[in-house]
Amino acid sequence: MVLVRSSGNAVTPADGLRTHGAVVAGVDTRQLCDKLLAFAFEEAAHHRAALHVLHGWTPPPILSYAPALDPVVLQETAHGITATLQEMLRPWRDKFPSVEVEVRAPIGHAAIQLVEAASDASLVVVGRRIRSSTLGSHIGPITHAVLHHSTAPVAVVAHDY
Template sequence: MSNKITAGLDGSGADTASADWAAEEAELRGAGLELLHVEDWPEYAPFALPLPEARRRWTDDLLADTRKRLERAHPALAVHTRRIDGRPVSDALAAAAAEAELLVLGSRRLGAVAGFLVGSTGSDTLPRTETPVVLVRAAPPTGATAGRKGDGGPVVLAVDLRSNCDRLFAFACEEAHRRSCPLVVVHGWSPPPVLSYAPALDPGVGQEIADGLEATLRELLSPWRSKYPRLAIDPRPVIGRPAVQILEAATDAEIVVVGRRVRRAALGSHIGPITHAVMHHATSPVAVVAHD
């Protein structure tokens, strides 16, 4: 793995914010930035296929223009470009991600209710790589800058206490440390229906569950507090629908970190429902980190 961040460009306009975010992240990490475009033009009717020369020129212009813009904004940043052929695009992006610290992709805004569209390329790439993938939102219609907020918001980490969260803790702690901002660790837990009437029978049941979750979470965080003694870590075990609780905590986040369990089987879901919901509805950049 080289000391670089790779940002995928598709020319749709959704990748402007993601390229900006990737450049700032590369500066924070002291890494280089690679701008990557994967050519995947339709070959058959009814889609029109540009001539090879026009296709190549369009791609070169996209990469060159983005590189010049970022070099003006970040004079000390080493920016490189690469154009590769790949079908499917997701396989090509995954191969490029294996050589990078981070893969950054853009997503489009759908609306206040629908959230954001993580296209098929992003959704197909995630299961194919164990490199962290960051999804950055397109700029809002008002013209305000999307992506990094820079207003002192926290890094928000969503964890499942039943999983091995070491990769998630390592990534989130380092992101918060780089930004000198707090780390909020959220574990949302929905009680099974059998317990739905328990609080009415014993008002202390809910508090007892919450106390147990907090104790477990604090124990898991103990070694990370030792490793990052100056990092403010705020554990938040909450009872309720996990996705809702995470999105609420992430309202003003610098970045939201969620997990994706590594599955070796070809069949079955590779992105859990909570991660899927956060990917499509969080307004902040979302980092998806693979874990065992």
């Protein structure tokens, strides 16, 4: 599913995508994201756009000073997440060598990070787990927030757990 908002008086290209800006993909390093990454890389390649892969994260909540607040620990954690993202992207970079890829793992809530990154993006790609239950929400809080607050078109790619 792709959501494209009306942009008032601005002219939107026939394909619904802006003609400038990167494709931004929000990735959860704890989930299989092959369908999401395939879609994001294909769109970036098709539109000759850069691909910005983002995984926002927050340190665990604590009640008092702890090593988790140490800037060195935070930096090492961010480096580990970035390394995980790089490993996830390796096969896709090999398949799409023409796509320029930027990987970021900023500290902060993923939804806020994605909405901010979407401010000058041509497309934002997020995931939605396929659920068989008829009860409860079928999209997560990050996808929900991006759908409601992104100014860029948003593609929601359904994927297995």
